[in-house]
Structures are given as structure tokens and as C-alpha cells.
Amino acid sequence: MTDVNPKTLKAVTYLVPDLPVEIFETFMEYLEETLKMPSYLIYESRWRSPPIDRNLFATGEADIGFMNSTGFLRLLEEEKDSNVELCPVGVVHENPMVGDRAVYFSDVIMRSDNGHEYKEFHDLKGHKFAYSEPNSMSGAYIILDELKNQKTNSSFFADIFQSGSHLKSIQMVLKKQVDAAAIDSRVLKYFLLKNPHYEKELTVLTSLGPMPTYPIVFRKNLSAEMKTNIVKALISMPKNPKWASRLRELCISNLMSTTMELYYLEKEIRDNIKGLTLKPAYY
Known part of the structure; x- marks a missing residue:
């Protein structure tokens, strides 16, 4: 059944605390003002997407x-009726490598005092x-993809630790x-803005x-009307x-139109690493 006038x-x-809650508060404050209707925001830090039994x-x-x-694609692929669909608007976070694309990167970070020892990924x-x-795209999948491209696997590292979050x-x-460590480039940016020291x-x-x-x-x-109004509002926000x-x-530099084709990027990476896992020592 479709809601006519919610x-x-x-x-x-599901992206807090790795990303600041202020991002999502701002989106909802804007939609509340633009659509002239009250809005509410729940933030759930235990999962990065809805568990099947708590959708x-x-x-x-x-x-x-x-x-x-990753969680979004899982909902679409694994649940017969996931009750979700893409809102065709992508958030563009500031990054010189991004340009005007709704994408991000995984930053492999190290301590600066190790710069003499590590010059490229192979040195790790x-x-x-x-x-x-x-199940983190930027924390695990992209690392497995890079290891496979270098014709190796998780045995490349002496020890692997699953931390629980990018922070x-x-x-x-x-x-x-x-x-x-492999860090979502957006998470790293916000962390350094908050902790410049x-x-x-x-x-x-x-x-x-x-x-x-x-x-x-x-x-x-x-309702289709509400979806259209939200998309128009978000695209107009910048x-x-x-x-x-x-x-x-x-x-955030832009909000731009997207389609499901954008998420084929992830499917290509996941297809490339089928059967591969990082084998951590839990910390």
C-alpha cells in the first residue's frame, strides 16, 4: 500500500559515528523547511545498514x-521484498580526486614517521x-581487490586486525x-578536521x-509525489x-543525479574478489 500524504x-x-551526524541533521532540517513538514532522524550506530529482522x-x-x-545491495539481492529503492541523488564530498562524481576512495594510512619505510602499497x-x-567496501573489499591485482592474498600481511570501525x-x-589501515576517505577528512593536531x-x-x-x-x-518532491529538493539544495x-x-560540494548504474562499480569489485577474505586477529 502506498502512502498518499504522509x-x-x-x-x-546507519553512517554515524564514522560520518558526523550533522550531515544527516542538515539534510533533514533542509527537507523539513523545503517540504514544509516535520521530520525526524534516527541514528543507528550498531549496523551500517538494516538487519533483515529490523528493517x-x-x-x-x-x-x-x-x-x-554494501548493505543496500544486500537488501536488494537477498530479500524478496526489501521495501527499499534508490533515491537517485548522490552526495559529493570534497576530494580533489573525486571531481564532480558521487564517489569516494579508500585511503591507506600510516604514521608519517614511517615514511622512510613505506613508499607504496607493496611495501606493507x-x-x-x-x-x-x-563487509566494508573501503575497509575490506577494496583491499582484497588490490591484493588480487597484485597477485597475492591476505597472507601478504603479517597480521590483520578487524577494528570495528574506521575511527x-x-x-x-x-x-x-x-x-x-584502510580508511574511508570521507571519514579521514572529518577526523582530521576535528583533530588537526x-x-x-x-x-x-x-x-x-x-x-x-x-x-x-x-x-x-x-508516495510517488513525495519521492519526486524529495529528489527535486535535494538536487536544488546546492x-x-x-x-x-x-x-x-x-x-560537501554537490548533490547530483545518480542511477543504479553507479553501484555497478561495487558489484564489479565484489565479483573480482569472490572467494577471498581477510583473515583477522580480532582486536
């Missing part, structure tokens, strides 16, 4: 959401490495618990990608001087 706009984000889109508790691309052979989660992986590098301590060895930005998703049976300024403060 009275409130209910949103959920807020299926229960009608969420109309719009922000999640990682036999060293300790951290990643966030096994925890950064801390492991800073504390010298590992030699390097660490900027000289960390160096990006290489950046892998590109990968598709996190999808904005709709509850499938949200053109509004007041809200463009707010976006710049959040290091």
Missing part, C-alpha cells in the same frame, strides 16, 4: 535513509594491517598497534577506488545560497 518525514542513518523500511518506521552501499608486505569490518582503525595506527602524524600512502557514495534510499511504498554554505561547512 504527515511526517521519518529518516534513519525500519519494511515496518514503515523510516521513509528515507542513509546506509552503506609482512606488516600489521587494520580494517573496519568484513578505531585510525586510532590503531596512531597508537602504533598496526602499521597501516594529528594531521602531521598521519600520511596517506595510497588511495584506492573509486567506489560509489553511500546511497540515499526510499521506503518503496512512499543552488540555495543559505544551504550551499551549510554544505560547504560539511565539506
Whole structure:
């Protein structure tokens, strides 16, 4: 059944705390003002996308959401009726490598005082490495893709640690618990903006990608009119001087039209690494 005129706009984000909650608060504040309807934001930090038995889109508790691309594709591929569909708007985060594409990269970071030892990815052979989660595109999949391209596998590293989040992986590098880690480029940027005193301590060895930005998703049976109004509003957001300024403060350069084709980037990487895993020592 499709909602004709929902009275409130209910949103959920699964991307906090790796990404600042202010990003999603700003989107919802803008939509509330533009659509002239109250909005609410839930943030769920335990998962990067809805678990099958707690799908807020299926229960009608969420109309719009922000999640990682891996979880979004899983919902579409594994659930007969996932009750989600792509909102065809992509968030473009500031990054000189991105240009005006709704993509991001995985920054392989190390401590700057190891610059004499590590000059390229191959130099990490036999060293300790951290990643966030096994289903993380930027933490695990892109690393497996790079290892396969270099005709090797996870045995390339002496030890592999699953930290639990990109922020925890950064801390492991800073504390010298590992030699390097794979970090979502957007997470690293926000971390350094908030903690500029660490900027000289960390160096990006290489950046892998590109990968598709996190999808904005709709509850499938949200009214067609509401979906159209939300898309039009989001695409117009960077053109509004007041809200463009707010976006710049959040290091967001644009919101642009996207299609499911963008997420084929991830499918190509996942197809390339079928059967491969990182084998961590849990930390």
C-alpha cells in the first residue's frame, strides 16, 4: 500500500559515528523547511545498514535513509521484498580526486614517521594491517581487490586486525598497534578536521577506488509525489545560497543525479574478489 500524504518525514542513518551526524541533521532540517513538514532522524550506530529482522523500511518506521552501499545491495539481492529503492541523488564530498562524481576512495594510512619505510602499497608486505569490518567496501573489499591485482592474498600481511570501525582503525595506527589501515576517505577528512593536531602524524600512502557514495534510499511504498518532491529538493539544495554554505561547512560540494548504474562499480569489485577474505586477529 502506498502512502498518499504522509504527515511526517521519518529518516534513519546507519553512517554515524564514522560520518558526523550533522550531515544527516542538515539534510533533514533542509527537507523539513523545503517540504514544509516535520521530520525526524534516527541514528543507528550498531549496523551500517538494516538487519533483515529490523528493517525500519519494511515496518514503515523510516521513509528515507542513509546506509552503506554494501548493505543496500544486500537488501536488494537477498530479500524478496526489501521495501527499499534508490533515491537517485548522490552526495559529493570534497576530494580533489573525486571531481564532480558521487564517489569516494579508500585511503591507506600510516604514521608519517614511517615514511622512510613505506613508499607504496607493496611495501606493507609482512606488516600489521587494520580494517573496519568484513563487509566494508573501503575497509575490506577494496583491499582484497588490490591484493588480487597484485597477485597475492591476505597472507601478504603479517597480521590483520578487524577494528570495528574506521575511527578505531585510525586510532590503531596512531597508537602504533598496526602499521597501516584502510580508511574511508570521507571519514579521514572529518577526523582530521576535528583533530588537526594529528594531521602531521598521519600520511596517506595510497588511495584506492573509486567506489560509489553511500546511497540515499526510499521506503518503496512512499508516495510517488513525495519521492519526486524529495529528489527535486535535494538536487536544488546546492543552488540555495543559505544551504550551499551549510554544505560547504560539511565539506560537501554537490548533490547530483545518480542511477543504479553507479553501484555497478561495487558489484564489479565484489565479483573480482569472490572467494577471498581477510583473515583477522580480532582486536
